[in-house]
Amino acid sequence: KQLTSYRAWLQYQPILNQDYISDIKAQFSKISVADENEIISSCITELSVALKEMVGFTPVVDYQHTHKVGLHLTINKALPEEAYQLNESQKVLRLSGGSSRALLYGTFHLLRLIQRQAQLSDLNITEQPKNPVRMINHWDDMDGSVERGYAGRSFFYEDYQFIQDRQRIQDYARLLSSVGINALTINNVNVHQKETELITDTYLKEVSQTSDIFNQYGITMYLSINYAAPIEIGGLNTADPLDEGVKRFWQDTVANVYQAVPRLGGFLVKADSENRPGPFTYGRNHAEGANMLAEAIKPFGGKVIWRCFVYDCKQDWRDRKTDRARAAYDHFMPLDGQFADNVILQIKNGPMDFQVREPVSPLIGGLAKTNQFLEFQIAQEYLGQQRHLVYLIPQWKEVLEFDTYAKGEGTKVKDVVSGEVFNNKVAGIVAVSNVGRDYNWTGHTFAQLNLYGYGRLIWNPDLTAEEIALEWIEQTFGLNKSVVDAIGAMVMPSWQAYENYTSPLGIGWMVNVNHHYGPNIDGYEYMAWGTYHFADRDGLGVDRTIKSGTGYIGQYHEANSKYYEELESCPDELLLFFHHVPYTYQLKSGKTVIQHIYDTHFKGVEQVEAMIKIWNEVSEHIDEQRHHDVKARLEHQLWSAKEWRDIINTYFYRKSGIADQHNRTIY
Template identity: 40%
Template sequence: MTYATDGYKLWMDYKTISDSALLKEYQSLIGSVQTYGNSETMKKATTEIYNGISGILGMKNQKLDGKFSIILGSYNNLPKTIAQQLSQELENLNEEGYLIKSFSNHIVITAKTDIGVLYGTFNFLKRLQTHQSIENLNILDSPKIDLRILNHWDNLDRTVERGYAGFSLWNWHQLPEYKDARYEDYARANASIGINGTVLTNVNSNALVLTPQYLEKVKALADIFRPYGLKVYLTARFSAPIEIGGLTTADPLDANVKAWWKNKVEEIYTYIPDFGGFLVKANSEGQPGPQNYGRNHVDGANMMAEALAPFNGVVMWRAFVYSEHDTTDRAKQAYSEFVPHDGEFQDNVIIQVKNGPIDFQPREPFHPMFGAMPNTNLMIEFQITQEYMGGATHLVYQPKLFEEVFESDTYQKGKGSTVAKVIDGSLDNKKITGVAGVSNIGTDRNWTGHHFLQANWYGFGRLAWNPYLNSEDIAKEWVRMTFTNKEESVNKLTDIMIASREAVVNYMTPLGLHHIMATGHHYGPGPWVSDLSRPEWNPVYYHKADNNGVGFDRTPSGSNATAQYAPEVATMFNNLETCPEQDLLWFHHVPWTYKLKSGHTLWDGLALKYQKGVNEVAEMQATWNQLENEVDTQRFNEVNMLLSIQYKEAKWWRDACLLYFQQFSKMKLPQGVEEPKHTLEYYKSLQFPYAPGIRPQW
């Protein structure tokens, strides 16, 4: 028996358990609910536990009379007889952690703070949703990372840069008076997965958001988000003192500029007393910054940090910088600009570094800055929205990518110095730790434009809380909460998700190819593009295909970008024999006839990878079709149609790329690879002027 759903409830659809035996078991165990504390956060936790239990147990207006009473409350609010039994365990929690413990005839959900209780409430309900035992509970869990933040690339006109799920959630025109109910649903969804911050505005920022007209609108959102532990942050345009402040300069060392930012920050905190701070994109892709005045990133970041410090605000300063004047290797520039300044940034500055050294590609090696700045707070930035992965039409389970990056070994302090240990601060005892994800959320009814892409939002939150979690476990958790608990169906749905990330790598950018998408919208293949005004915007800059081979030489014989990694990592990448084949063309210009580990030539291996990607999407379709009777009709049909688009576009990527590279290899396609249906000129002629997610002009 299935039921229709439009996906709006996300993973918090507390539908009644259909397994009658399990339902009776839960009903016999869950008794009355008692809550202690009257904060707004505790009120949300109380509402959540009642709604969740009544929905899952199908007991909307019936009395709960099971074995265990459910007790919610922070430690200081619990009855002393209960609190005393938990005090020792609570010492092991941080301020956002929680304890779920069963003893006597109670299941106690407690924490040092009320927000911890809310997080624990969602965890307990998840156990019910995923059909786990609720007897003998002793769950102690704290987030391993401080700042767990969504970055919305949303503009004040409600367009979303690299957005594929409708318009921006924030209706600035109607705020602050009209508060859409969806704002609270958004905050609740984030709290359910432990996200504790949201940057409301695009990194390509508009200074107007810092004016009183908009600050009162931001305040309205912050007031809604606060009970859910969700802090508001804003992007700060570096030239704001000129654009809205009437100054003639934005020089970070100018006394008037410093005073302007100090006054502006004080003003913001009168509206939003728990304002989180600023996210800044400076001196990148035409954005203004301290280098406009002969200053450096330290000067700019520390100037803002000094203004925020009295209020415990932070500056998240993005390391995504590259220049048209440095044509050797775009991958090296962030390291070159930031690493020499290790240890010079204020304690409330955290440098936000993309997961890889180029730009959110389907696969990149980890960014060399991780492991190279032990004396600087670093946070990692992932892109949940799929700028380079087919937008919202392609099913790509990105936590698989996030996990791969977190597990990468930087060798900063020898073997085992993983990116996860850099990011959670355990390697160098950092003052602030953080993870950011560029949001994939919009006004589409299902929030993310594709039902399965909800799992990327969900999985990001789970890994931001604990970067050591397993992406397959997260997928199964999400499937059970969102689709079904039937074991066979859970396994099939998980198989689709886990296969999807490697599939997109295979049919778009196998063996380390990267940045070969079409111009502007980044939708579809464009390896032939060579006429853009800046060299590093052109795909030919990255693949360097010629009659001899293909790939970017980043070894000492080329750009020597490998020197930015620890010696053990550099040695591995420099050697053709030890370089992982998944990164081969990222680091080496390889002859077409080079023999891969499979025994195939590079050309044959490349072609077979493209074909494999297409085949993997076909397998995803076949598996999905087996689930027609297990999934409600609406979601089944919608996903089915999107998989058809993905299959068609996987073939488009394969055919266009292989025809282009075949000009240089001059080799036939190997057996097993389908012949393209069209000519290369046909693929070059395709235009998509209104593809979604195009960056607006600023």
């Protein structure tokens, strides 16, 4: 029997309420289905397993549609492809969907309602995802490691081979489709030597088998490719996108790939970024680089997803003009309109790199004639690496609600990336995965919530962070009110808490080099990566203003650039991202910068102490394994938060010489 924690939010725990059970029995004992295919059979399997476990019976399935009562699954082509409706009347529960995939989403919706013991009579629900593409990127390497992985090794590969036991992949596909994910990549964007061969006969058979598993759950698989593949596996001496031999290499390679994996979605490319090869080597721009691949893959309906994480990672820290935050916009904005229609630019949510607080990338809302995906990171690389409890949905909601002013007031990020504002052919959201081989998938059990919430949020960005958390808590831990309230109270302030005890006011970084865990204020200060805080005895922050700084602020539409440029309007939480100010500068909160630093750092630690107290109070209602594991992580988090607090406070006390108004201990 599977461990409770392995099941994540698909617990299917036995329901004890007898009245509820008899209702469900009446409604589900017979299921009739109009169509038969692999996705519909996933629906039936899921319903059968879930009902057996939750209410103790196996439904009778009728493919002829003769049952007069029970659950009816039908495809209704009048509905949008991924939309579904759930209706109940006169003892018939109807689930209709625009496609089999929509039926699968509706099936999981029903099971979610049953797990939460919701009433199904008079049900009348219509659902349609906001974002057409809802994707996960894995940073798994074929040696079995996961770049920025905090939940154990890869469950796709070990020792440069695909793992033969595919059960785990299938369970993963179930988890993903249960929250509406419809696309994923299975290998790291940093494509090393062996992974370059994923598009060759060496691995294509297994690539295809893996794709088949995901397809059963309505998920389209993509591969990350190496831009220098023509050299590394094609025997050519160039990867120049305008070279005829290179074009031929890609056409032949793509034809071979699609013969083996006809339903492959396409390729994801990290080019000219952090030492990866790309078109710059040949004096070509990124539109030339991407369009060549797009042309090769187009006959097969494939797409090329091209990352915008392009910046100079070998900059001289003495050079005060170069600003990494500017890089993506500077590289890609001039190319707006030049990309083929099956190319999608993938843009990280902020201009730097998944920090606890960043402004929204100005490319989003900047690009008006290019397909784009927004990229989030579910893996908590800079947010406590799944050892700290940090609920990410509140952060992502701020990004999605941000007004870009691209078409005047009210042009929110959520409407740009969904493709609605600019009428894009392809649009959606992508995130870096946080799962691995750990028994509970995500290292920290609470990190499951970020995966769950990611899927739910990008399906419907108008869900609140509270609603999403509540759904996950009830499915994962059951309906006991004290447990539900306790966990809600732990997760809701957790992003704020993390921000409080780590780097202040939007400045970011201050982490240890390479592994990025734990405080190291000057860790990156004299390095080549372009991530500086410029603290001296008088103040800190990066001047990114138009008038005296790097000019980054000028990349936003006017309403936003004015807002950030002026100290009077620039919001406190991003102050040091945009401005260099003295420690004595007074924030809108009324505090000075230095006092804010002290206060938030003491507070952040207290917030973690409060989480621990809450968790201890509900121990008797939670299975021992999950309780014990979370508790151990919370205790580590407290230790780490204190380390952050004391190092940050001490550093700025020593730099500024200004004492804490409340005389608390600073070293």
